[in-house]
C-alpha cells in the first residue's frame with residue numbers, strides 16, 4: 001500500500017467511508033489566527049474535513065485531490081450545507097501539476113508529504129503575507145506497512161524554499177495516532 005500516490009487505494013477507501021466527514025485537524029483549529037483572510041487551496045483535500053471547517057470560517061476554498069471518489073463526497077457534503085466549493089482532480093505526482101491553479105492567500109497541506117519540486121511551485125502561488133500550513137506524520141513517527149519512511153515529513157524537506165517563505169511556527173505533537181509536525185510559513189513581501 002502506498003499512503004501517497006496510490007489512487008486505487010484512496011478511491012476504495014473513500015467509497016467505503018461512512019456518510020459523514022471526519023472532524024477537522026486539531027492543528028488547523030488551533031492555528032487559525034495565523035491564516036490570512038481570503039482564499040485557501042487545500043492540497044490533497046480528501047473528502048474535505050478541513051475544507052468544510054475553512055468554508056465555515058468564511059474562506060473561499062479550492063480542494064484538489066487525485067481521488068475522484070473523494071471529490072464527489074466533498075461536493076455532496078458541501079451541497080448538504082449549502083456551501084460552494086471549487087474542486088479539481090489533480091495528480092500531484094505529475095509534472096507541473098499546479099501550473100494553472102492560480103494564486104491563494106493560504107495553502108493547506110494536511111497529511112500529505114509534498115515533494116521538493118512541488119514545494120518550489122507552491123512558493124509562487126501564495127500571495128504576499130499569505131500562509132503555507134503543513135501538518136502530518138513527522139520524522140519521528142514509527143513506520144509500518146501503511147506509513148512508509150518516504151511518507152514522513154522531514155525537516156530537510158524545506159531546504160528548497162527560498163527566503164521569501166519564513167517559518168513563523170513549528171510544532172511537534174504526539175498522540176495515539178503517532179508523531180505529528182506542523183509547519184507554518186509566511187510569504188514575505190518582495191522589497
Ligand SMILES: C[S@@+](CC[C@H](N)C(=O)[O-])C[C@H]1O[C@@H](n2cnc3c(N)ncnc32)[C@H](O)[C@@H]1O
Pocket residue numbers: 003004005006010025043044045046047048049050064065066067070090091092093109110111112
Ligand atoms: C491521509 S489523506 C489526507 C486527506 C486530507 N488532507 C485530510 O487531512 O483529511 C491523503 C490524501 O492524499 C490524496 N493523495 C495521495 N496521493 C496523491 C497524489 N499523488 N495526488 C493528489 N492527491 C493525492 C489521497 O487521495 C488522500 O485524499
